[in-house]
Amino acid sequence: MAVLLIGNVLSRTFLGQSWTFAEELGSFLIVFTTYIGIITAVRRSRHIRMSLFVDMLSIKGQKFLTILGGVFTSACLFYFSYLSTLYLMNVHALGRITPALEIPMWIAIIPIPLGLFLTGVQYLILVLLNLSDKNETYIGTERKLGEVEVEDLADEAM
Numbered sequence: 001m002a003v004l005l006i007g008n009v010l011s012r013t014f015l016g017q018s019w020t021f022a023e024e025l026g027s028f029l030i031v032f033t034t035y036i037g038i039i040t041a042v043r044r045s046r047h048i049r050m051s052l053f054v055d056m057l058s059i060k061g062q063k064f065l066t067i068l069g070g071v072f073t074s075a076c077l078f079y080f081s082y083l084s085t086l087y088l089m090n091v092h093a094l095g096r097i098t099p100a101l102e103i104p105m106w107i108a109i110i111p112i113p114l115g116l117f118l119t120g121v122q123y124l125i126l127v128l129l130n131l132s133d134k135n136e137t138y139i140g141t142e143r144k145l146g147e148v149e150v151e152d153l154a155d156e157a158m
Contacts, residue, residue: 001029024100028108035115042122045140062145063130063137070127077120084113 008022041047054065088109096105122141129138137145 021100032111035111039118043141045143070123074120074123081113081116
């Protein structure tokens with residue numbers, strides 16, 4: 001994506017011509033990386049957590065709020081996935097195509113409902129992990145409460 005967008009800037013600057021497809025394709029790639037990337041962020045608990053009040057609670061209270069938050073977030077994500085699927089079907093029915101690449105617009109929208117749905121699944125897995133393990137509190141499907149990752153240590157060192 002960076003090569004595409006930088007190449008377009010260089011072409012526009014030095015050759016006086018912009019690649020007609022570059023901005024459109026760049027937009028599609030940003031949408032793709034955003035909605036597919038949130039799945040990984042949730043799995044590894046690399047997203048913003050509001051833990052000030054949660055950290056003041058007992059272990060059982062932390063676990064309860066983690067489960068409650070996971071259920072609520074999962075439900076919201078499944079609902080948003082449903083709404084974005086309806087939008088995708090509407091765009092498909094209208095037969096819209098992209099101006100530069102002339103591909104069906106609904107293809108560019110696919111990562112949105114897919115990413116929202118799969119992120120909802122990650123939160124559902126998080127809830128199930130917390131319900132099944134009485135000793136640990138999971139804050140991501142690959143991370144437990146209190147675990148420190150190497151990336152976290154590197155961030156603190158800076």
